[in-house]
């Protein structure tokens with residue numbers, strides 16, 4: 400038995416936890432530089448606001464509230480959410496910022512337990528979520544879709560499936576009815592293109608897909624789709640991936656809030672990106688053998704265009720902020736050209752390895768220094784301590800005019816309750 404826990408409209412829900420007055424109002428969370436919608440409340444969806452809808456086109460709609468994406472808040476709320484979900488069963492796979500699978504092997508009274516955890520997530524964190532239960536990951540995903548739809552769109556599925564839906568306890572005829580009521584494009588792994596192809600072949604619902612001949616699916620489409628068909632039939636083909644897979648590269652890139660011409664602010668931006676990337680690298684216990692730094696003008700403007708990148712070898716591979724910032728600045732000095740309006744820059748760490756490497760002279764000092772730096776930044780908030788070249792006016796920074804406070808990660812931003 401597998402569960403899929405998914406928080407509703409996650410970014411919007413995180414904002415509403417700290418600003419309950421936003422409840423019931425159309426809220427959109429905006430992408431970097433406040434350009435377009437990347438999350439919408441149900442009310443915003445009802446106004447016809449789409450994902451990616453430019454903010455300037457929707458800002459005048461009645462009552463709409465736009466907020467800059469506060470990823471520090473969402474990341475912290477996500478880790479709290481995942482920690483609670485982990486208690487649901489013996490093992491967990493974190494699937495995205497607001498979704499996880501939990502293996503319920505050996506767990507009894509699964510529906511009651513899921514409902515209890517849903518309530519716990521709501522009372523401890525203030526986040527609404529839906530939980531789908533099924534005998535395979537694909538069915539748990541589908542059950543979650545049913546749980547969500549039954550709550551949001553009355554009539555789409557029987558009302559008793561709202562919030563927590565267990566597909567594995569249904570009599571075969573009810574199970575088939577749920578699959579028949581689900582468009583094939585809602586099945587996990589069936590994207591828009593595949594869905595169009597399947598429609599052409601006369602496959603419209605999840606039930607149509609579940610009844611397809613597996614050999615035909617494999618020969619005409621792929622083994623991946625064949626696995627989906629088997630999973631819809633209750634045959635588990637996808638194991639829980641509970642190992643934390645270390646990333647093969649770490650990128651930190653940003654578009655600037657304003658155009659940047661001078662070397663100084665570029666150095667500052669690149670230092671900040673290398674600092675952030677180095678933190679991520681140490682979090683996964685890695686070291687980088689190469690660092691790439693790039694700068695570019697905006698391809699959307701009519702101004703003179705320039706884009707370039709440089710790769711710097713790290714010998715030996717390093718996870719030290721000081722080494723990586725130094726490498727990024729060396730790379731930048733080789734590619735910077737005067738006379739352009741730069742719109743974006745980034746630092747990418749590559750050739751990652753983990754585990755101890757031969758320590759150079761002074762290596763132990765660096766190890767201790769980085770550990771201390773991370774501890775200070777964890778305690779007092781990101782950027783409390785860092786390399787001097789990353790500090791400055793911050794004129795390159797993203798436009799985030801509608802940003803909410805870092806309620807859960809910065810001492811000065813903690814909400815105060817008065818009684």
Ligand SMILES: [Mg+2]
Pocket residue numbers: 405406407408409497498
């Ligand atoms: Mg979600």
